[in-house]
Amino acid sequence: MSDMKLKPxxxxxxxxxxxxxxxxxxxxxxxxxxxxxxxxLDERQLASQLGVSRTPIRxxxxxxxxDGLVEIIPRKGVFIHRKTMTEILxxxxxxxxxxxxxxxxxxxxxxxxDLLLLRRFAQGAVGESNSIPISEYSDxxxxxxxxxxxxxxxxxxxxxxxxxxxxxxAIRRRAIHEDDRASKSVSDHMQIIDALExxxxxxxxxxxxxxxxxxxxxxxxxxxxxxxxxxxxxxDEHEHEHENHIVTEFSKSTQDKANAGEDSVAMAQSDxxxxxxxxxxxxxxxxxxxxxxxxxxxxxxxNQDTETDVSTLTDGFHLVVDALKxxxxxxxxxxxxxxxxxxxxxxxxxGMRVISFRHEQHAGYAASIAGYLTKKPGVALTVSAxxxxxxLTALANATTNxxxxxxxxxxxxxxIVDLQQGDYEEMDQLAIAxxxxxxxxxxxxxxxxxxxxxxxxxxxxxxxxxxxxxxxPAQLFSxxxxxxxGKQSLVKVIDPAPAQLPSPAAITRAVDVLKTAKKPLMIIGxxxxxxxxxxxxxxxxxxxGIPYLPMSMAKGLLPDDHPQxxxxxxxxxxxxxxxxxxxxxxxxxxxxxxxxxxxxxxxxKRFIQIDIEPxxxxxxxxxxxxxxxxxxxxxxxxxxxxxxxxxxPSDDWTGTINAKKSGNLEKMASKLMSNAVPMDYHGALxxxxxxxxxxxxxxxxxxxxxxxxxxxxxxxxxxPRHRIDVGTWGIMGIGQGASVAAAVETGKSVLAIEGDSAFxxxxxxxxxxxxxxxxxxxxxxxxxxxxxxxDKNPTGGDDVAPTVFVKDSxxxxxxxxxxxxxxxxxxxxxxxxxxxxxLASGKPxxxxxxxxxxxxxxxxRIGNLNPQSIxxxxxxxx
Ligand code: ADP
Ligand code: TZD
Ligand code: MG
Numbered sequence: 001m002s003d004m005k006l007k008p009x010x011x012x013x014x015x016x017x018x019x020x021x022x023x024x025x026x027x028x029x030x031x032x033x034x035x036x037x038x039x040x041l042d043e044r045q046l047a048s049q050l051g052v053s054r055t056p057i058r059x060x061x062x063x064x065x066x067d068g069l070v071e072i073i074p075r076k077g078v079f080i081h082r083k084t085m086t087e088i089l090x091x092x093x094x095x096x097x098x099x100x101x102x103x104x105x106x107x108x109x110x111x112x113x114d115l116l117l118l119r120r121f122a123q124g125a126v127g128e129s130n131s132i133p134i135s136e137y138s139d140x141x142x143x144x145x146x147x148x149x150x151x152x153x154x155x156x157x158x159x160x161x162x163x164x165x166x167x168x169x170a171i172r173r174r175a176i177h178e179d180d181r182a183s184k185s186v187s188d189h190m191q192i193i194d195a196l197e198x199x200x201x202x203x204x205x206x207x208x209x210x211x212x213x214x215x216x217x218x219x220x221x222x223x224x225x226x227x228x229x230x231x232x233x234x235x236d237e238h239e240h241e242h243e244n245h246i247v248t249e250f251s252k253s254t255q256d257k258a259n260a261g262e263d264s265v266a267m268a269q270s271d272x273x274x275x276x277x278x279x280x281x282x283x284x285x286x287x288x289x290x291x292x293x294x295x296x297x298x299x300x301x302x303n304q305d306t307e308t309d310v311s312t313l314t315d316g317f318h319l320v321v322d323a324l325k326x327x328x329x330x331x332x333x334x335x336x337x338x339x340x341x342x343x344x345x346x347x348x349x350x351g352m353r354v355i356s357f358r359h360e361q362h363a364g365y366a367a368s369i370a371g372y373l374t375k376k377p378g379v380a381l382t383v384s385a386x387x388x389x390x391x392l393t394a395l396a397n398a399t400t401n402x403x404x405x406x407x408x409x410x411x412x413x414x415x416i417v418d419l420q421q422g423d424y425e426e427m428d429q430l431a432i433a434x435x436x437x438x439x440x441x442x443x444x445x446x447x448x449x450x451x452x453x454x455x456x457x458x459x460x461x462x463x464x465x466x467x468x469x470x471x472x473p474a475q476l477f478s479x480x481x482x483x484x485x486g487k488q489s490l491v492k493v494i495d496p497a498p499a500q501l502p503s504p505a506a507i508t509r510a511v512d513v514l515k516t517a518k519k520p521l522m523i524i525g526x527x528x529x530x531x532x533x534x535x536x537x538x539x540x541x542x543x544x545g546i547p548y549l550p551m552s553m554a555k556g557l558l559p560d561d562h563p564q565x566x567x568x569x570x571x572x573x574x575x576x577x578x579x580x581x582x583x584x585x586x587x588x589x590x591x592x593x594x595x596x597x598x599x600x601x602x603x604x605k606r607f608i609q610i611d612i613e614p615x616x617x618x619x620x621x622x623x624x625x626x627x628x629x630x631x632x633x634x635x636x637x638x639x640x641x642x643x644x645x646x647x648x649p650s651d652d653w654t655g656t657i658n659a660k661k662s663g664n665l666e667k668m669a670s671k672l673m674s675n676a677v678p679m680d681y682h683g684a685l686x687x688x689x690x691x692x693x694x695x696x697x698x699x700x701x702x703x704x705x706x707x708x709x710x711x712x713x714x715x716x717x718x719x720p721r722h723r724i725d726v727g728t729w730g731i732m733g734i735g736q737g738a739s740v741a742a743a744v745e746t747g748k749s750v751l752a753i754e755g756d757s758a759f760x761x762x763x764x765x766x767x768x769x770x771x772x773x774x775x776x777x778x779x780x781x782x783x784x785x786x787x788x789x790x791d792k793n794p795t796g797g798d799d800v801a802p803t804v805f806v807k808d809s810x811x812x813x814x815x816x817x818x819x820x821x822x823x824x825x826x827x828x829x830x831x832x833x834x835x836x837x838x839l840a841s842g843k844p845x846x847x848x849x850x851x852x853x854x855x856x857x858x859x860x861r862i863g864n865l866n867p868q869s870i871x872x873x874x875x876x877x878x
Contacts, residue, residue: 019050019060027069028166032080033174033223039080041070044445069166075413075423077475083167085223091164092171092216098161099145100209102152103192107201109153115197118147122189137186138176142169144189148208175215178222184214314486316446316477317346320408323453323490325352329379331370331744333363333737335390337383338424339410339474344381355744355772357737358764360387364394364407365737365762366744368467371404372530373721373745375497377460377468382409384425384474388433394737396436398467401727402527404460405467407433410474414444430471438466446479447489454491461496464613465530500612502629502637510581510608510625511641517579519653520546521566523591526553526727527584527611531631534720537583540635545648547573547657551585552725556717567713568668569660575600576656581608584631587620588728589865594621610634672714677827678852681710684781687832688753689715695839697749699724699742703735704755705860707781711753726758730862733761735778736769743774749839752778756805757786763814769844770818777838777845779831780811787860789853808850815846823847 023046032039041061047054061078064070071081083091106115125140146165149158161168176182188211195204314322320343324332331353334344348354357363360382370378378398382391388409398405409429416423433440439459443452452470460468481489514520522544528537537557541548547566550557558565566573575598587594587607599605606624609617610631617626627634672686688711692698696718702711702725717723724738735754742750759780769776783789784807791801812822821843823834831849838845859866 015052016056016060016063019052019056020063022050023060023064024067024069027064027080028169030080030170031173032082032170039082040076041078041080043078075416085219088167088171088223089216089220091167092212092219095145095161095164095168096209096212096216098157099148099212100205102149102154102157102161103196103208104201104205105152105154105157106148106196107199107204110151110196112197114151115193118144118151118196119193121147122186122193125186137182138173141176141182141185141189142172145172145212148192171219172215175218178218181218185211188214312483313480314446314483315481316449316472316479317343318350319446319449319481319486319490320453320472320477321347321350321352322487323450324379325350326490326492327376327453327457329376329457331355332379332381333357333366333370333741334381335360335363335383335387337387339477340381340383340408340472343410343477353744355740355768357740357768359762360390361393361733362737362740362762362765362768364391364405365397365734366741367407368394368398368401368403368405369724369734369738369741370745371398371460371465372401372526372724373742375404375461375530375532377404377406377457378741379406379408382407384409384411384429385427386425388427388429392433392436392469395433395467395469397727397729397731397734399437400729402465402530403467404465406456406460406470407437407467408470408472410477411442411471412474414473430469433469433471436467437469438464440469440471442471442473443476444473446476446481446486449476450490454493457493458496461493462498463500464611464616465497497630499633500629501633502627504637506625506627506629507634507637507641510627510638513579513606513608513625514544514581515647516606518650519576519578520544520581520649521573521577521579522546522548522581522583523551523585524548524554524557524583525551525585528631529554529557529584529721531584532720533632533635536632536635536639539639540642543639543642544646545654546581547649547654549573551590552712553721553723553727554585555712556722557720559718560716561718563658564654566657566661568664569657571598572660573657574598577605579606579608581610583610583635586611586616586728590728668714675828676852678850679826679828679831680852680855681706681781682714683828684831684849684851685710685714685753687828688751688779688835691751691832691835691839692716692718694836695749696722698722698839699746699748699750701725701735701738701742701750701752702754703732703758704753704781705757705787705862706783706856707753707755707758707860709860709862715753732758735759736762736765739776739778740765740768740772740774743776744772749775749842750777751835751839752776754778754780755786756780756782756784756809756811759811760805763811766815766820766844766846767818770815770820774844775839775842777835777847778815779835779847779849781849781851782809782811783851783856784808784853787858788856810848812846812848815844818844820844820846824850826850 030039043054043057043061047057050057061070061072065072065078069081071079073079121140122144125137125144145168149161152158176185188207192204192207192211195207324330324347330351332344332347332355334340334354334356335358336344336356344354344356355363355366357366360380363382364380367378367380370376380391380394382388388407388411391407391409395405395407411417411429412423412426417426417428420426430440430442439456441452441455443449456468456470460466522541524537534557541558541562541564545564547564548558549566549570550560560567585591592598594607595602607621608625608627609623610627610629611617612628612630614626614628617623617628627638668682671682672689674680674683674686676683692700692715700711700715700717700723702708702723708726712725724734724742726732726734735752735758739750739752742748759778766778769778785791785805786803789804789807791803793799793801810824812824815822821838823830823845825831825834825847831847834845834847838847857863
């Protein structure tokens with residue numbers, strides 16, 4: 001065994017003691033009165049820098065708190081403790097008294113050698129050239145005073161002053177930089193040493209006392225900035241305001257951080273290193289200094305200094321904004337409040353479009369529609385708990401509809417939330433969001449913001465798109481980090497929705513199935529509209545000659561008057577087709593699950609399905625040829641496989657369809673001419689059908705029951721993604737949110753046709769539409785209620801029936817209240833004219849279209865989904 005020379009570790013050595021020493025020295029090394037920034041100690045950062053876990057750090061911080069060196073503030077963090085002005089002045093007086101007594105004792109007890117050493121030390125500190133290296137002198141100054149206490153020979157005097165020592169050292173460290181105090185200090189010290197050597201007790205104690213009292217007077221006169229502002233006099237208050245103003249000039253964002261009670265030790269260190277390296281007065285100057293500077297010619301240089309300092313830092317707010325912008329997300333749909341108000345402001349200041357709503361649900365719907373229209377996740381921004389919950393409906397709806405969206409919510413303090421201690425807007429948002437969206441993430445540290453946003457974007461866009469929740473705790477926003485490192489931490493998501501190719505075998509299988517078809521049918525869903533592969537779809541439809549049915553939001557992918565559209569013969573084709581190819585459409589309730597009466601004889605159909613989500617296959621019926629991949633890749637390969645000599649469907653099949661179509665269209669045409677007053681659905685929608693035909697660029701938004709179902713079949717759409725509606729859930733309330741997003745994202749005009757009930761869900765957002773002066777024309781189909789306005793209270797009581805509203809409500813006047821156009825339209829002429837004028841002018845408009853309250857049917861066209869009550873049926877019969 002080699003002879004190792006190891007010293008035994010002393011029995012009482014512990015890692016905690018060691019850490020305590022290290023942290024204590026670190027804190028003492030910081031110029032705590034050099035600036036008024038909160039000096040926050042970041043537990044995690046300390047742990048990683050010192051290479052230990054957070055538990056010992058926490059214990060050591062608790063010990064430092066007992067020493068009065070740091071303060072642990074719940075919800076805010078750990079801060080290096082600063083005294084108030086009053087406390088500082090009291091401390092200096094106490095020190096003066098004790099050191100003065102010590103000086104008296106030194107004249108009695110100190111040996112000549114001790115005094116000689118003190119003199120040498122004092123001289124050494126000044127240096128031979130008599131020039132004063134101020135930062136070194138600052139330490140020497142502190143040691144000088146400590147030595148006098150030591151030489152007094154009175155142990156209690158020494159230990160009593162030790163309690164004050166750390167704060168006094170910090171105070172002296174700042175003051176020594178001010179005015180000409182360093183050189184005055186040198187001459188004071190020499191006089192004191194002279195008196196001590198002369199053993200003149202009275203003179204020595206007087207000199208020492210007055211020396212320290214001059215520090216007291218200096219502080220009282222000159223210092224104004226303390227973060228801990230209790231005990232301030234009126235003039236202090238006034239000065240503080242002034243100081244704040246000065247601070248604001250060079251450091252708006254750091255001031256904000258101080259307000260939020262957040263800052264990091266990194267900040268303090270960077271201030272410190274700056275003042276050390278330049279050997280100049282510390283960053284934050286007294287009022288007098290600043291005033292003088294402002295009148296001085298080098299004012300610009302001084303300002304530049306401070307600006308440079310701030311510009312090396314960034315914070316959580318900016319990192320979020322930068323990360324979004326880097327990924328080409330330039331709009332936020334938002335409702336402000338703690339803790340995200342400034343995030344909205346900063347986003348706007350940084351050139352993003354920030355659209356503020358009156359309720360988070362509508363900001364959320366807007367974001368989801370932005371995602372649908374652009375293939376980039378739409379971003380909604382909300383406050384904690386209630387705001388988050390308000391936004392959550394929209395996030396769940398986006399996920400259900402396969403729209404990419406990110407809901408960013410501020411959240412409260414994790415420590416308090418997890419202990420359920422009743423924080424402001426306390427809620428475990430991440431846990432609640434998880435089951436309701438595609439993915440949910442939380443970011444705790446500024447350096448992870450880039451990754452957090454990247455993960456959110458990728459989760460939202462890749463594979464089957466959906467809603468993603470991103471939890472950003474309040475603390476995160478004001479965390480600071482080096483700007484350059486911050487920039488490097490951002491992630492640009494490359495190819496967020498990578499192509500997914502089906503296997504060649506799957507393509508062959510699909511083509512083989514298609515070849516067997518005598519009566520093929522294609523169903524195109526909103527997944528296809530979302531995919532933005534419009535040309536490939538057109539090619540496939542026209543090359544294959546297969547009749548197609550567009551789902552409601554896929555209308556316009558091919559113009560609704562396309563000869564192969566079988567929309568007007570829907571019942572026939574669903575019943576008769578033998579092979580059905582689904583493109584971005586699920587066999588859910590909207591397609592009667594692919595089975596039952598609607599679909600004709602059972603087992604008579606074979607399905608080919610193109611979808612990016614493998615688990616969608618066989619969800620309701622057997623899929624004979626699953627094509628799992630993205631629509632673009634699948635259709636490209638299919639188009640290729642069709643070759644140049646594809647056998648189009650027989651005239652038999654297309655002829656039957658066309659005959660049915662023209663019969664139905666004819667029947668409809670006469671109804672659409674209805675001039676009834678009050679208007680019926682057909683008459684009113686016939687007029688809207690013509691408006692869209694004349695203005696095919698207008699995006700149609702549609703919600704309601706009868707208002708939805710009739711409009712879907714009556715109004716033709718001519719361009720892809722020009723119809724937005726209630727989607728997979730049949731959700732009411734998307735009207736205004738969707739309209740805002742459609743107008744904002746495309747710059748096009750929007751026509752929103754909404755039932756009076758549907759409108760009410762987001763009615764207040766007409767103020768939003770007016771505020772941003774968006775080219776949105778809302779037509780409220782006002783039939784005094786849900787489905788119809790005719791229900792009666794069967795008891796004869798005062799309450800109206802549950803489905804009925806105030807008769808003849810003046811929704812048009814609501815619009816006028818916000819400066820928009822409000823029109824009351826009782827017939828199709830007035831309605832058509834008002835809408836055309838609105839589209840031409842681009843002014844926010846609401847047309848209150850008076851619809852016959854008897855015209856609608858229960859639940860529009862899905863009354864069959866209503867559960868039936870046998871008791872009600874019996875009553876109706878009798
Ligand atoms: P609709 O309601 O119009 O019938 P659905 O919302 O039911 O449409 O279906 C849309 C489908 O499209 C979803 O199953 C989704 O996975 C799929 N989808 C979305 N984007 C793509 C894409 N780029 N490629 C393939 N499938 C997609
Ligand atoms: N709440 C939500 C969020 N979504 C819903 N779909 C419903 C409630 C239930 N509901 C419908 O399904 S349609 C509808 C409601 C309340 C309103 C229908 O009335 P309307 O349309 O005035 O909008 P019509 O023209 O009177 O039928
Ligand atoms: Mg209604």
